[in-house]
Amino acid sequence: MSTVTQDHQAAPPSALSQRRPLGDRSFQTLALAAGLLVLVILVLIAVSTSQQASSWFSHEGTKIFSKTWNPAAGQFGALSFIYGTAITALIAIVLSVPVSLGIALLLTEVVPRRWSRPIVSVIDLLAVVPSVVWGLWGILVFAPWIQHIYASIGSGVTGVPVLGPLFGAPTSGASFFTAGIILAFMITPIITSLSREVIATVPSIDREGAYALGATRLEMIRGVVMPHSQGGIVGAVLLGLGRAMGETIAVALVIGASATITPHLFAPGYNMPSVIANEFGEATGVFRAGLMGLGVLLFVFTIILNVVARWIVARSARRGRGA
Amino acid sequence: MAAVSTGQPKADLREPASWRRTKNRITTVLMVLSLVVVIIPLGFVLYTVIAKGASAISWSFLTSSIPPSVLPVGIGGIGPAVVGTLEITGLATVMAVPLGILGAIYLNEYGGRGPLARFIGVMADVMTGVPSIVMGLFIYSIWVLHFGYSGLAGAFALGALMLPIVIRSTDEMLRLVPDSLREGSYALGATKARVTLTVVLPAAVGGIVSGALLAVARAAGETAPLLFTILAVTSVNTNVFSGPNTSLPSQIFANASSPYVGAQGRGWGAALTLIAIAFILMIVARVITARFAKYTR
Amino acid sequence: MRYPHVHRVTAVAVTIGVTALSLAACSSPAKPGPGSSSQLSGTLNASGSTFQLTFQQAAIQTFKSVQPSITVNYGGGGSGKGRTDLSSGTVGFAGSDSPIPSDEMSNFKGKTVLYFPVIIGPITVSYNLSGHTSLKMTPTVIADIFQGKITKWNDPAIAQINPGAKLPSTPITIARRSDSSGTTANFSLFLQDAVPSVWKLGSSSTINWPASSRGGDGNGGVAQIIKSTPGAIGYVDYADAKASGLTYASVQNAAGDYIAPSVAGATAAAQQATVASNLTFAAVWAHNSSTAYPITYQSWDLVFAKQSSKKTADLLKAYLGYLLGNGQQLLTSLSYAPLPANIDAKAKAQLSKITS
Numbered sequence: 001m002s003t004v005t006q007d008h009q010a011a012p013p014s015a016l017s018q019r020r021p022l023g024d025r026s027f028q029t030l031a032l033a034a035g036l037l038v039l040v041i042l043v044l045i046a047v048s049t050s051q052q053a054s055s056w057f058s059h060e061g062t063k064i065f066s067k068t069w070n071p072a073a074g075q076f077g078a079l080s081f082i083y084g085t086a087i088t089a090l091i092a093i094v095l096s097v098p099v100s101l102g103i104a105l106l107l108t109e110v111v112p113r114r115w116s117r118p119i120v121s122v123i124d125l126l127a128v129v130p131s132v133v134w135g136l137w138g139i140l141v142f143a144p145w146i147q148h149i150y151a152s153i154g155s156g157v158t159g160v161p162v163l164g165p166l167f168g169a170p171t172s173g174a175s176f177f178t179a180g181i182i183l184a185f186m187i188t189p190i191i192t193s194l195s196r197e198v199i200a201t202v203p204s205i206d207r208e209g210a211y212a213l214g215a216t217r218l219e220m221i222r223g224v225v226m227p228h229s230q231g232g233i234v235g236a237v238l239l240g241l242g243r244a245m246g247e248t249i250a251v252a253l254v255i256g257a258s259a260t261i262t263p264h265l266f267a268p269g270y271n272m273p274s275v276i277a278n279e280f281g282e283a284t285g286v287f288r289a290g291l292m293g294l295g296v297l298l299f300v301f302t303i304i305l306n307v308v309a310r311w312i313v314a315r316s317a318r319r320g321r322g323a
Numbered sequence: 324m325a326a327v328s329t330g331q332p333k334a335d336l337r338e339p340a341s342w343r344r345t346k347n348r349i350t351t352v353l354m355v356l357s358l359v360v361v362i363i364p365l366g367f368v369l370y371t372v373i374a375k376g377a378s379a380i381s382w383s384f385l386t387s388s389i390p391p392s393v394l395p396v397g398i399g400g401i402g403p404a405v406v407g408t409l410e411i412t413g414l415a416t417v418m419a420v421p422l423g424i425l426g427a428i429y430l431n432e433y434g435g436r437g438p439l440a441r442f443i444g445v446m447a448d449v450m451t452g453v454p455s456i457v458m459g460l461f462i463y464s465i466w467v468l469h470f471g472y473s474g475l476a477g478a479f480a481l482g483a484l485m486l487p488i489v490i491r492s493t494d495e496m497l498r499l500v501p502d503s504l505r506e507g508s509y510a511l512g513a514t515k516a517r518v519t520l521t522v523v524l525p526a527a528v529g530g531i532v533s534g535a536l537l538a539v540a541r542a543a544g545e546t547a548p549l550l551f552t553i554l555a556v557t558s559v560n561t562n563v564f565s566g567p568n569t570s571l572p573s574q575i576f577a578n579a580s581s582p583y584v585g586a587q588g589r590g591w592g593a594a595l596t597l598i599a600i601a602f603i604l605m606i607v608a609r610v611i612t613a614r615f616a617k618y619t620r
Numbered sequence: 621m622r623y624p625h626v627h628r629v630t631a632v633a634v635t636i637g638v639t640a641l642s643l644a645a646c647s648s649p650a651k652p653g654p655g656s657s658s659q660l661s662g663t664l665n666a667s668g669s670t671f672q673l674t675f676q677q678a679a680i681q682t683f684k685s686v687q688p689s690i691t692v693n694y695g696g697g698g699s700g701k702g703r704t705d706l707s708s709g710t711v712g713f714a715g716s717d718s719p720i721p722s723d724e725m726s727n728f729k730g731k732t733v734l735y736f737p738v739i740i741g742p743i744t745v746s747y748n749l750s751g752h753t754s755l756k757m758t759p760t761v762i763a764d765i766f767q768g769k770i771t772k773w774n775d776p777a778i779a780q781i782n783p784g785a786k787l788p789s790t791p792i793t794i795a796r797r798s799d800s801s802g803t804t805a806n807f808s809l810f811l812q813d814a815v816p817s818v819w820k821l822g823s824s825s826t827i828n829w830p831a832s833s834r835g836g837d838g839n840g841g842v843a844q845i846i847k848s849t850p851g852a853i854g855y856v857d858y859a860d861a862k863a864s865g866l867t868y869a870s871v872q873n874a875a876g877d878y879i880a881p882s883v884a885g886a887t888a889a890a891q892q893a894t895v896a897s898n899l900t901f902a903a904v905w906a907h908n909s910s911t912a913y914p915i916t917y918q919s920w921d922l923v924f925a926k927q928s929s930k931k932t933a934d935l936l937k938a939y940l941g942y943l944l945g946n947g948q949q950l951l952t953s954l955s956y957a958p959l960p961a962n963i964d965a966k967a968k969a970q971l972s973k974i975t976s
Contacts, residue, residue, distance in 0.1 A: 020514060027516035028433055034425035035434065035443045038450055038490065041483055045457065048464035071800075072824040074723075102357030110354060119358065126365050128601045130544025132572045133594045136579045137368045140587060144848045170771075170791040173849065174834055185364050216347035239452065246454025248547040249572075253579050257798035257835025268834045273456050277550055278837060280460075282701030282800045284727055295460040299453065306452040310445060391677030392840065393863050472710065554710065556665065556693040567665065567693070580836065582843035582864035 045299060053293035059286045064293065069259045071283075076290035078297065080259040084176065084271035085298075088251060089244040091180025091265070092187055097237055099184075100191035108199045109217060109225070127189035135253035138182045139174065143254055146181075147173030150266045171266035174256035179269070182250050187240040194239060198232030199225055201317070231316020238309035242302045248273035272298050369598070376595030379588050385596065389557040389574070389589075392581050396588035403559035404574040404593060408600075410563040411474045411553070411570055412543045415481035419542075420535045422482075423489025424524075430490070431497040432519050444494070450487035456547040458483045463551040472554035474563035477570070480548035485538040492534025496527040499618040529616030533608035540604040544597055546572035571597045661689035664935045668695075668702020668715030669802050670838035671857045672919045674954055675739055676715065679947045683939060686946075692939055696838055699919075700800025700825050703727075706922055712936055714922045717802020718809075718825065719900045732925040734974065735899045736967050738943050740890045740957040742881035743807050743915040744861040744868035747853040748846050749773060749790065756781050756878045757869040759814035759914070765853060766794060766811070767821060768830030773851065795845040795854030798835025800825040806904055806917035807855045813905040814874070814914065840864075855915075858886070859955040873914040874907045885913030886957035893918075899966055916957075925973055933976040944968050 056076060057064065066077030103123065107116050150171035158168040202225050210220040256268020257278060272294045280291050379396045390399030426447070434440020462480040470476070500523050508518040524531070549555070554567035555577060571593050578590030666676070676694035683692060694715070697705075702714030707727035720733065745757055761777050764770045770777055774787040797804045808827055811819040821827050829835075834849075836842040839857050843864040846852045858881045861868055870878040879885050886903075889912035893901040899920070906912040921940060927933040944967050948958045959967070 024514040024516040027519075028429075031425045031429035031433055034422045035429035035440070037422060038426060038443055038447045038487065041461075041486070042446060042450060042453075044465060045453070045461040049457070049460055052460075052464045070826075070828050072822070072826045072828070099357040099360055102354040103361065106354040106358055110351060122358075122362060122365065124605065125369075125602075126361060128540060128544075128598075128605050129365070129368060130546075130572060130597055130601065132544065132546045132575045132579070133368070133372060133598060136575055136590055136594055137371055139579055139844075140848075141367075141371055147849070170793065170832060172793065172832075172834060174845075185361075188361055216343050218347045218350040219343070221350075242452045246452075246456070248454065248456040249576060253576075257837075258829070258831055258833055260831035262831060267832055273454060273547070276456055276460070277547060278798050278835075279800070280551055281697050282704050284704050284707065284724065292460060292464070295457050299457045302452050302454055302457075303449060306449040307445075310448055391674065391681065393674055393677075554665075554667075554695065556695055558663075558691050558693050566663065567695075580838060580841040580844060582840050582847050582860065582866075586840075 046296075049292055049296050049299065053289050053296050055286055056289035056293040059289070067261060071287045074286065076286060078272075078290070078294055080261050081270055081272045081275055081294060082297070083261045084255070084259075084269045085245050085273075087176050087265070087269070088179045088183055088255070088271055089241055091177060092183035092244040093237060093241055095181065095184035096188045096191060096240065100188050100236075100240075101195060101233065103188075103192050104195035104199055105221060105225070107196055109221060123189050123192055126185070131186065131247060131249045134182050134186060135250040138178065138250060138254040142182070143173035143178055145173075146178060147171065150175070150177070154266060165263050166265055168264070168266075172256055172268050174254050174268055175266045176255065176269040177265040179251045179255040179271070180265075182254055183244045183247055186247060186250065187244050190243055191236050191240040194236035195229070195233050198229045198236065198313070198316075201232075202228045229316075231319070232313050235309040235313030235316070238305050238312070242305040242309070245305070246273060246298060246302050248277050252277045372591060372594050372598055375588065375591035376593075379592030380595060384589075384592055388559065389569075390585075392578070392583045392586035395585040396592070398585075399589075401571065401574055401589060401593045401596070403557060404569050404571045405596065406559050406561065407474065407553070407568045407570040408543055408572075408597075410561070411477045411549070411568060412481060412539060414474065414478035414563055415485060415542055416535070416539050418478065419482040419485035419538070420489055423486050423535075423538075424493050424531060426486070426490045427493035427497055428519055428524075430494050432515065432523070447487045447490045447494075451491065454547070455480075455484055455545050456550070459548040459551045462548070467552055471565075472552060472567045473565050474553060474560065474568040475565070476552035477549045477568065478563065480552050481542040481545060484545060484548060485542050488538040488541065489535055492537070493527075493531050496530035496534065496616075496618075497523060499530070500526045501618070526617055529611050529614075530618070533611045533616065536604045536608040536611070540601040540608075543604075544572060544601055546570075546576050549573055571600075659689060660687060660931075660934055660938055662931055662935050663691045663693065664713070664932075664939055665711045666692065666694045666702070666713045666715065666921070667697045667705045667711050668922075669699045669717050669919050670696045670840065670860075671717050671741065671803055671917070672715040672739060672921075673838070673840075674859050674863065675947075675951065675956055678950050678954060679943055682947070682950065683942050686942060687938060690935060690938065698797070698799040698825075698838060699802030699805070703922065706733075706924070712923070712932060713940070715919055716922050717917055717919045718805040719920075720922070721825070734923050734925050734970060735920040736923065736940055736944065736970065737899055737901075737918055737920050737959055737963055738940075738947075738967075739951060740886050740903060740916060740918050740959060741955070742858040742886045742913045742957075743803060743810075743855050743917055744858050744866070744881045745853065745871060745915070746843070746846050746856045746861045746866040746868045748850055748867070749788070750850065752785055752787070753867050754880075755785065755869045756872070758872045759811060760818050762871070763811045763815050763819040765792060766796070766829070767819070768794070768832065790851035793845075793849050793852040794830060794833035795836060795842045795849070795852050796827070796829050796833050797838075797842060799837055801838075802919065803839060803855060803857055803917070806902075807915065809902065810904040810915045858882075862955045871914050873910070873912055874905055875910040875912075877910050879911065879913045881913050881915075883952055883955065883957045885911060886916040887960070888912040889914070889916035890918065890957065890963075891960050895963060895966070899963070899970065901963075923974060925975065927974060927976045930976040933974050937971050937974055940974075941968070941971055944971075 065079050067079045068075045068077045153167050154169035154171040157163040206224045210224045252274035258268035259270045276291045384400035386402040387400035430440050430444050458480045466476050508522045555569045555573040556567045560566050560568045575590050575593045578586045673696045680692045699716040702716050705711040706714035773790045805825045808823040812823045834845050836845045839860040842854045843856045843860050846854045870880040872878050888909050889906035890903045892906040893903045895901045903916040903918050951958045
């Protein structure tokens with residue numbers, strides 16, 4: 001998202017080109033076609049997947065949002081997967097946003113220029129780890145290890161009013177919470193780098209003004225950086241949320257594959273992308289259409305999130321420049 | 324404000340009150356802590372992958388065929404997966420990078436501030452957020468159902484994933500090329516296509532190539548788009564256009580659910596290979612940006 | 621030439637493109653050996669039952685020395701996936717641990733499917749409880765555990781049949797299949813046959829398991845859950861359980877004896893099965909044998925009777941014939957039970973029904 005907006009519409013002098021050469025015109029058509037390809041693909045995605053999912057929509061009608069997903073009995077209500085998607089993404093955001101903002105602020109306000117390169121490299125390295133490697137590590141190393149922590153917490157809070165239902169026993173290493181943690185690792189680079197870009201647009205004048213008035217760094221951040229960047233940061237968080245909702249493989253390996261709606265975060269769960277990944281291969285008929293339908297829902301949710309996020313960022317960038 | 328030397332304690336008026344200072348310090352500590360919180364799992368993952376994968380890696384591991392899961396590490400390897408990843412990602416790159424560059428050229432050179440170009444720009448950004456599994460379902464619906472599983476279908480899915488990334492990074496690079504270059508060429512009588520191809524692109528080529536390499540690194544590590552398009556098999560398929568295929572991420576995914584130590588060990592080895600590939604691509608991209616990119620932010 | 625620069629660039633680009641594409645597309649098919657007319661060549665794709673997976677992987681390797689130019693791919697994925705792939709024409713044969721259920725019959729559009737039984741084996745009730753290596757289970761207790769009615773290891777019902785074992789209060793974690801599975805179908809069939817008044821979840825490739833249970837992908841996935849989770853219990857086929865080093869329970873059979881899973885127990889059970897004319901049968905809950913292991917099951921390779929080409933028909937006959945012939949000798953070393961002789965003979969005779 002560059003803030004440079006040059007307009008490269010300088011045209012060749014008209015005396016030389018009453019009619020532009022064929023090569024020039026066909027190149028322009030080619031470039032236009034490539035650009036339109038983006039729109040074509042998006043439309044095709046929407047159309048083809050919805051068409052494949054149509055038998056699910058007609059079979060279930062409004063019951064597509066019911067709680068029961070039981071292929072053996074021909075019931076395909078999607079609510080438990082929507083719930084799982086929302087919960088894991090929420091856990092990821094709650095864990096990741098403070099950390100990402102902390103790092104972004106560290107890079108822009110605290111650390112001298114010389115040191116920012118290695119830190120940015122660390123963040124890039126975090127971003128380059130493929131999802132499947134997170135999943136492999138997650139299920140073979142992380143989940144068995146964290147199961148012990150869950151078990152201690154679980155035995156400690158069982159029976160306590162609010163914490164009990166959330167964190168009580170029985171606990172499972174492969175659960176909503178573990179998936180949320182792994183997702184948090186995966187979306188931190190995105191939120192960090194986007195926040196950094198937004199925070200970097202704060203005018204130095206405002207920063208220096210705050211310091212000149214005797215503000216500490218924290219006060220400067222709260223008084224100058226945050227008001228200026230909050231729109232952009234919200235946008236960055238929404239983009240991270242979208243990514244967390246769509247992340248498939250790492251979640252499929254560590255979420256525990258149990259379609260249930262429960263506040264119990266240490267219990268095995270399921271979400272939309274992982275059920276599609278796990279069960280698509282063997283599904284037929286309405287079952288397959290149902291999984292396609294989950295894909296359609298996922299597509300729609302993430303498109304909406306992305307559009308809203310970019311609108312918020314653009315709007316706050318416009319405001320910031322105007323100020 | 325000069326300190327008045329009347330015996331008053333110095334620094335009173337210039338230092339913030341101690342409570343404000345403490346809050347400030349706590350915040351700084353928290354910020355550093357958040358960096359630490361991120362470095363620890365990253366280090367843990369990399370350490371585990373290297374420790375468990377290094378013992379599996381060898382030239383024969385990278386070229387031998389995939390053995391039954393039960394067999395221990397040391398027998399067989401992941402050769403077909405390496406071949407598959409190279410073929411499928413290569414084909415996806417060949418399709419997505421030129422189209423992405425052309426798309427960015429449209430956005431930057433021809434479309435300008437027109438409504439269509441702005442709409443396409445927004446949609447390209449939005450498309451980077453489409454989950455990779457949806458790309459897989461999409462290619463399954465329009466291609467696999469009619470033409471069967473193949474490396475080509477997988478390449479389509481990966482290419483669709485790479486396209487918006489390449490468009491976006493190329494677009495940024497093209498914006499950075501100063502207008503003076505373009506205007507000078509026009510002044511010499513060149514057509515727009517010629518200017519773009521012979522002046523603007525070469526000026527931005529460093530950044531464009533490094534952006535493309537990062538897109539390739541991302542695509543090489545993707546599993547979800549390949550799930551329903553290549554039908555992961557365990558034998559090598561050198562024909563990327565027909566017949567099921569496999570890839571490193573697909574193999575790792577399969578081995579991650581295996582109870583056999585041998586299969587898990589091969590999974591770690593494949594994970595190390597995959598991270599090494601992505602890492603090398605990232606380093607090469609950085610080097611190209613540092614040494615060859617004429618215009619950077 | 622007016623634009624030599626452009627022509628040069630185009631030429632280079634085209635050359636690179638063509639080279640890359642042709643490198644990607646170049647295939648090197650295996651050439652058949654010289655002077656051997658019975659040597660076939662080609663690729664056979666299959667998927668399905670993970671119960672068969674270990675056997676298939678081993679057989680594919682040894683088959684290469686019989687027919688070096690035939691490549692067989694067995695993808696696993698569960699019995700449900702196999703049947704789906706077969707009905708959509710993606711594979712040449714499918715491994716399935718149960719006959720095609722009635723709600724899937726419409727996918728096969730009236731085409732005749734042949735069932736070739738290839739292996740027999742026990743389903744173990746494997747668990748992870750340190751210090752307890754020889755627990756006994758009755759069908760009632762198993763049913764209550766897997767329905768979530770028994771939630772701790774020191775439940776009186778378990779203690780009663782295991783006197784002397786000091787069971788801990790560890791909570792029980794149920795490990796079951798997340799994919800559509802013939803192992804699930806046969807395990808639930810066993811519970812339905814043995815204790816129909818206790819087992820309420822029916823018998824099918826997918827079951828509505830209790831919400832706190834964990835799903836694994838394939839027999840291997842369930843084995844992995846059990847192995848890594850103290851207090852876990854699940855159903856895994858014997859070959860995978862043994863190769864993963866799991867501990868399994870001795871189960872009470874119809875005659876009242878507690879039998880540990882073994883090749884001999886499976887063979888005894890299979891011999892009691894009634895075989896239908898299309899070679900389907902069910903080996904679970906065998907009656908009239910005191911040595912039979914009660915949760916024994918079988919797996920078939922499903923093939924369309926009418927193939928689209930003679931070549932595919934020949935490949936299928938060659939490979940399936942091998943599985944029914946010399947391939948059976950691989951079974952005991954892999955912890956499966958070979959087919960009883962009469963079933964094997966009937967299956968071999970059925971090979972001639974594959975036509976093109």
